[in-house]
Amino acid sequence: MEDFDEDLYEEGDEFLERKFEEEQARLEAEGDERDYDPVLAEGTPNVKVEDLPTPPADNSPSCPICSVSLTGIDEQEAGLHVNNCLDGNPTPLPERKKPSSPPTAIVKTEYAASADQFRRPVRAPKPGQANPFAFGESSINGGSAFNKLMSGHAEDAAWAEAAAAEHASRGKPAYQRTCPFYKILPGLFICVDAFRYGAVQGCQAYFLSHFHSDHYIGLTSSWSHGPIYCSHVTANLVRQQLRVDPKYVVDLEFEQPIEVPGTRGVKVTMIPANHCPGSSLYLFEKVVGKKTNGEPRLQRILHCGDFRACRAHIEHPLLMPEVQDKISGKTREQKIDVCYLDTTYLNPKYAFPSQQTVIKACAEMCVSLSKHSVDESDGWEQMKRRRAGEGMVKFVRKESNSEIKEEPADDDAEADGMKLLANPDASQQVLCTKDTPSAQDGRGRLLVVVGTYSIGKERICLGIAKALNSKIYAPPSKMRIVSALEDPELNARMTGDPRAAQVHMTPLFEIRAETLDDYLKDYFPHFTRAVGFRPSGWNYRPPTSRFLESPSIASVLNGDNWKSIYSMKDLVPQRGSTSRASCFGVPYSEHSSFRELTMFCCALKIEKVIPTVNVGSAKGRERMKGWIERWAQEKRKSGLWKLPEDGSW
Incomplete structure (x- = not known):
């Protein structure tokens, strides 16, 4: 268990589920992760109810905080009094003057001003963490759209920065968090399971892999940062349980490719994840150039969310390493440039049964x-x-x-x-x-x-x-x-x-x-x-x-x-x-075992694997990186692993 955070997992998945549910309940109670004017939250409790004057019985203008009548008070003095009440320091009103205009005029002006005090500020989208991967149209030697990593040091530094930022931001509202690079798909204007970070700069589409709280946390009824793409079952739960405005929820159908608006041509196909009901893998594809023979070059990114790998994944026509052309009958190679992998059980200790x-x-x-x-x-x-x-x-x-x-x-x-x-x-x-x-x-x-x-x-x-x-x-x-x-x-x-x-x-x-x-x-x-x-x-x-x-x-x-x-x-x-x-x-388990992760990655042609779970520990990241490199070595040595012909897994 050296590559796992002992304190985090000592109670198992159920401990994490409860922890995230409690945090989600807190966020809902506070409203959009406390993304509102802090003056009200800090100032209002200082005003004691018993010290407030009795509100006027008629329809005359009054302070929206302490309810004192503002009849006969000029607009400047009334505004000063309201602002002081908002700060928690109510001040006495000056001697009243006879109103020079109908009270309704003061009511309209005063309530318009106080409404602005209650309105949540519109916060600009925040830049996400810089990605350590180089993204280009094509490489000199005709490689994939993802070029070589900038350097081993740059990648390690990015992981360390992401882990430190996550640790430092615990308990903080969304606008004080920075979305880590491994939740942002570079060049695609898409984030996956990144709702706790609020609006991310440049993101045009927010994808939700499944309805588990550690993936949807931050998604509340006041969400307004952009469209949420997910399966029909997950969308049902997002609308029913979280009360997200339906206009932001986009239901997708499994195995039906669609083009994602605002992403400059990104197409996505949703594949069953074999996790919980409605859970999804997302295969993103984008044309990023042309091959030497003139055919379009596709950038293909697979995001696994949480999943349990099975034969159906390896045999899936969009994932299998070789496909046969329906017209010519020729076999062509099919690779995945990057796979964001659920590494919950990437430890030899956990090769559990089916x-x-x-x-x-x-x-x-x-x-x-x-x-x-x-x-x-x-x-x-x-x-x-x-x-x-x-x-x-x-x-x-x-x-x-x-x-x-x-x-x-x-x-x-x-x-x-x-x-x-x-x-x-x-x-x-x-x-x-x-x-x-x-x-x-x-x-x-x-x-x-x-x-x-x-x-x-x-x-x-x-x-x-x-x-x-x-x-x-x-x-x-x-x-x-x-x-x-x-x-x-x-x-x-x-x-x-x-x-x-x-x-x-x-x-x-x-x-x-x-x-x-x-x-x-x-x-x-x-x-x-x-x-x-x-x-x-x-x-x-x-x-x-x-x-x-x-x-x-x-x-x-x-x-x-x-x-x-x-x-x-x-x-x-x-x-x-x-x-x-x-x-x-x-x-x-509804996650892939160690052996299933090994079979999945050794049977498919995957250029780059990015872990998404247990990434907070440097030792854990190093251990997982070691297994990922050994998978690549085995494929170079023995070729892709073949599924047993007897149908076993």
Whole structure:
């Protein structure tokens, strides 16, 4: 973990999600990141309500701050009084004079002046950080539109400057922030996921990759800096959740190229990112000159936002390294000049398994535990017997269990006619009341609680619900978000009745072993046992047989030991789990694993890779730069990596 910021990631993705949500709520409460006249915010609190005179009962002119009547006061004195009130130092009014003109004239003049005091200043767009890349029409040797880097020192200096500026600007409003170079596409007049910096000089189009708060933070209901381009699902959420004026939101369709207005000919194609619903990769293309044969030279930039690389990306007709001309039948090279890469898990430690295998393991365990009586022939019971035979008794008997502890008697529960009974035929305890059958008659009904983000992790909920043939419950706020996703299969499973669904969605950062039992009690006796899942790539633990210090790229790509598997035997309850409420951390991620990043970059013809995550640490940037260079060396040595013909990934 040397190349990660330990304090930043110690709680995992859910910690970041909560941090950014809290910051976004603060920005919304303050209004457009405090981009208003600071005099009002600082001066007004100094005026005590009890010290203010009673406002006039008629329609005569009055001070808009303290409400004192301005009848008989000339315009200059009235203006001085209002300005002093705005500064928090109200002054007494001079002796009143008879008005020489109708009061309405003073009202109009005075309120026009005070309205200007409340109007937010129009701030000029701020220049972004200078880019360390040289952008030209073409190079002397016919290279790509992105020429060589100015120098290694210039690039390192730019990264250091960006990291220092980001650190120094924490908590500051947008107009005091400088947009870092890696969020600005040079020469294209486009920024991606850069809303926290306000208006960026020269930017004509603002792209949003997906609706996660660390990417949209700064995007509030008062946004007016330019058009926001995103997928239809993301646009639904931007309008619904953030209340951004719809005139600034531009819905894009996947796989449909469009020309971006104001960018001098830039075309963009949106590709599914395989991250959360509505998440997008953006392929930007611009003609920057001509080849020696007279054909147009395209500058091609791929921005990945957050994504989980898969076969569909490598086989995508706009990304694959070679394409066949439909007319001539000839094969031509297709390269990506620059790729802005999601490097969340660019560390050999995180070569976690596929989503499908994790979902399958969780679903199979839930199906087994959901049976009212124990079936010794099912997979979960067989797995427990194998563990017992191997001496790994973590989930078999309470007497020898170090992970699952026996619950003490609950005096309050006994008083309510609720008691804890042990089922002699099962590895779980059950709750029993006077109104429910005895424990010996069965294990009762299982509740499955899955941690999710405001958007994300829906696939694992749906997979478990399909296996259990169950509805999915979510609280009203999550239900509104799910409805905006426009997913017919998911919508058909959703319900607002928690007792009608065996699978519940809950915020990821709220689900812990110690809170799961309290959650279960809220629905007792309808549910008597609970299993919780915390899906995150940070839960993954690599096998001890895997060499992690500096593995060869060839072994990562082709070695069987790097093809991570996952099954029920890998499900181990977290500390604090009990026999009636067990919580499991599962390595289900919506970001690319280390091996998937390696396969993605080694299978495609990419000239330059720019990391976008974990870039705040010099050591982290150096480690990531080392892996990117090793990918390039492997491609020069062995050529582009080929996908397995058997369809595996």
